[in-house]
Amino acid sequence: MAALLNRRTVISGFILLALVFPFLTKNSYVLHILTLAFIWMIAVYGLNLLAGYTGYLSLAHAGFFAIGAYSLGILTVKVGMNYWLAFLSSLIITCILGLLIGLIALRTKEHFFAIYTLCVGYIIYLVIDKWDGLTGGVRGLIGIPVPAGFGPLSFEKPLSQYYLILFFLLLTVLMVYRIVHSLSGRTFIAIRNSEELAKTLGIATMKNKLMVFVLSTLFAGLAGVLYASFIRFIGPDIGYITITFDLLMYLLVGGIGTLAGPIVGTLLIVWVSQSLQFLQDYRMLIFGPLLTLLIIFYPRGIIGAFYEWKIKRQEKKRMRALIKNHKDAEFPTANSVPDKKVKEG
Amino acid sequence: MFLKTKELTKKFGGLIAVNDVSFSLEKGKINAIIGPNGAGKSTFFNLVSGSHTPTSGQVIFKDQNITKLPPNKIAELGIARTFQTTNLFEQSTVLDNVKVGHRLRTNSTLLDAVLRTKRFKKEERKCREKAIEVLDFVGLTDVSDQLAANITQEEKKRVAFALALATDPEVVFLDEPAAGINPDETEGLAELMKKMVDRGITVCLIEHKMQMIMKLADKIMVLNYGEKIAEGTPEEIMNNQMVIEAYLGGSASA
Numbered sequence A: 001m002a003a004l005l006n007r008r009t010v011i012s013g014f015i016l017l018a019l020v021f022p023f024l025t026k027n028s029y030v031l032h033i034l035t036l037a038f039i040w041m042i043a044v045y046g047l048n049l050l051a052g053y054t055g056y057l058s059l060a061h062a063g064f065f066a067i068g069a070y071s072l073g074i075l076t077v078k079v080g081m082n083y084w085l086a087f088l089s090s091l092i093i094t095c096i097l098g099l100l101i102g103l104i105a106l107r108t109k110e111h112f113f114a115i116y117t118l119c120v121g122y123i124i125y126l127v128i129d130k131w132d133g134l135t136g137g138v139r140g141l142i143g144i145p146v147p148a149g150f151g152p153l154s155f156e157k158p159l160s161q162y163y164l165i166l167f168f169l170l171l172t173v174l175m176v177y178r179i180v181h182s183l184s185g186r187t188f189i190a191i192r193n194s195e196e197l198a199k200t201l202g203i204a205t206m207k208n209k210l211m212v213f214v215l216s217t218l219f220a221g222l223a224g225v226l227y228a229s230f231i232r233f234i235g236p237d238i239g240y241i242t243i244t245f246d247l248l249m250y251l252l253v254g255g256i257g258t259l260a261g262p263i264v265g266t267l268l269i270v271w272v273s274q275s276l277q278f279l280q281d282y283r284m285l286i287f288g289p290l291l292t293l294l295i296i297f298y299p300r301g302i303i304g305a306f307y308e309w310k311i312k313r314q315e316k317k318r319m320r321a322l323i324k325n326h327k328d329a330e331f332p333t334a335n336s337v338p339d340k341k342v343k344e345g
Numbered sequence B: 001m002f003l004k005t006k007e008l009t010k011k012f013g014g015l016i017a018v019n020d021v022s023f024s025l026e027k028g029k030i031n032a033i034i035g036p037n038g039a040g041k042s043t044f045f046n047l048v049s050g051s052h053t054p055t056s057g058q059v060i061f062k063d064q065n066i067t068k069l070p071p072n073k074i075a076e077l078g079i080a081r082t083f084q085t086t087n088l089f090e091q092s093t094v095l096d097n098v099k100v101g102h103r104l105r106t107n108s109t110l111l112d113a114v115l116r117t118k119r120f121k122k123e124e125r126k127c128r129e130k131a132i133e134v135l136d137f138v139g140l141t142d143v144s145d146q147l148a149a150n151i152t153q154e155e156k157k158r159v160a161f162a163l164a165l166a167t168d169p170e171v172v173f174l175d176e177p178a179a180g181i182n183p184d185e186t187e188g189l190a191e192l193m194k195k196m197v198d199r200g201i202t203v204c205l206i207e208h209k210m211q212m213i214m215k216l217a218d219k220i221m222v223l224n225y226g227e228k229i230a231e232g233t234p235e236e237i238m239n240n241q242m243v244i245e246a247y248l249g250g251s252a253s254a
C-alpha cells in the first residue's frame, strides 16, 4: 500500500513538473528539445510494447514513424485534407501498413525478425527517398500545418504544442500502463517468456503478436504525425536506420520492458547528447562504450537496475524475518527475556 | 475411449523419434511413460499437445481427431502440459504469473484493458480467483505474493503445475516433474499428483525415478528408441523380459 501511494505521488509529481516546466524556463530552445523528447518517448513506448513486453525486437520503427509523418504531410499539404481528419487517417494508414508487414515479419523470430524488420525499415526509407512524385524525395515536404485549433484552443505557439504533445504522451503512458497491467499484457509477457509454453496455455500467439505489432506501429505513427506538425518540415532522414537505433538506445538505457524506462532513457540521452553537442559525431565514442557497459551490467537499464535492487532488498528483509522467526521459535523459553524481543522488533 | 494415439510416428530427418506408438490413457488414473534418455518421451508429449505435428498417425481425444490442431486449441479442449523447464516472469509475483494460465477461458481484449470495462474487471477477478485456487491446490498460498525470482526450484515446479491446472484441464501431461529436486520433495510432488487424480484429473507423466513410478503409476508405457516395447501395470512392467533386457539392462533389481 505504501509503495502504491509512493508511486502515485511520484507520478503526480512528474506530471505536475511537466505541466509547470514551461514557466520555470524562459529558454525556448530547451522547451523545443523537451517537446521533441516527448515525441520520441511516444515512439519508444511503442517499441517497448513489442520488444520489451513481447520479446520481438523490431528495427523498422523509424519506418513507421516516417509513414505517420509523411501520411500527415501528404494529406495536409498535397491533398489539402482537414487537419484532424488527416491526423486520424495517418494513424489508420500506419496501422494498415503495420498489419500487412506484421503478417509477414511475425513468421520469423528472434534474430531473423530483427534482421527482417531492419530490411523493411530500410525499404520504407528508400521508398520515401526515391518516390519524388509522392514524397518530394530528398527535398522533403515543407509547410506542414500546425494542428488545427478547437474553438478557443489553438496550437500556433510552441508552448501550446508542448501541451498538446504532453497530452498525447500522457495518453500513451496511460494506455501502455493499462495494457501491461491486464490479462492482455500478461499474455504478451507470457509470449516473451516462452512462446511454446504460452501456446500450450491456450494462447493464440500469432493473433496476440499481431495485435502488439500493430499497436506498436500506431504509437510510432502517432509520434511521426506529431513530429511532422511540430517541425513542419520532413525529409527522408526521419525514416533512416539511425532514428531506429536512437529509439532503441533510449529504450535500452532507460530499461527495456519497464514502464518508466522510455521516459528515463529518452530524457537522459537527449540531455547528455545536448550537453556533448560540441563533440559532434564523436559523441558516439563516449556513448558506445557506456552503452556496452550498461547492457553488460544492467541488461534491463536504469529502471531495471532499480527494481533489481528493490527485489534484493525485499528478499533480504524476508530472509532476516524468517531467520528471526526461526530463532524465536527454536528458543521460546531459553531466551524468554521479554524486553529483549521488543527491542529486536 | 478418453485419449489415445494411433500408430503415432514422428521423424526428424532420418531420425525416427517416435515410431508407430499406439497408447491409450486410463481415465482418472496416473499414467506414466518411462524409457532411457532420447527414447522419444518428450516428443510423444509434443505430438499429443500439438507442439509438433506427427509424420503419421493420429491423436484422438474423446472421439475427436485432434492430430492437426494447434496447441492453443488443444489446450482449450482440456489438455494441459508442463515442460521440463518452465520460464516464469521473474520480476512478477507468483500469483501474477499464474493468472495468465486462465487466460484461455476469458475473452477480454486490448480495448477492454484500455477502457477498463466491466468485462475486463470481471475477467481479471476470475483469473485472480482461479490463480488463488490452484496455488492453494498445489500448496503455494504462502509464496503467492513473492516474486518468482525468489522461490525455490521445487516451488517453481509447483508453479508449473499450477499454471497447467489454471487452464481447467481434464488431463495433464507432466514432463519429468521431479527432475532436479531431492527425494523428500519428490514425495510431495507424488502426493500432489494423487491429489489431482482425486480431483478427477487424468495424469500422464514422464519420469526417471523408477521407485517413484512403481509406487505411483496405475499404468506404464515403456519407450525405447521411439518404439513402445511394453505397456501395463507396474508389476507387469517389472516382470517384462523385454523391459529388463532393453531398458533396465539386467539391473532390474535396482
Ligand SMILES: Nc1ncnc2c1ncn2[C@@H]1O[C@H](COP(=O)(O)OP(=O)(O)O)[C@@H](O)[C@H]1O
Binding pocket: B012, B015, B017, B035, B036, B037, B038, B039, B040, B041, B042, B043, B044
Ligand atoms: N525438434 C527436434 N528436432 C530434431 N530432433 C529432435 C527434436 N526433438 C527431439 N529430437 C530427437 O528425438 C529423440 C527423442 O528426443 P526426446 O523426445 O526429447 O527424448 P526423451 O524425452 O525421451 O529423452 C532424440 O534423439 C532427440 O535428439
Ligand SMILES: [Mg+2]
Binding pocket: B041, B042, B043, B084
Ligand atoms: Mg525429455
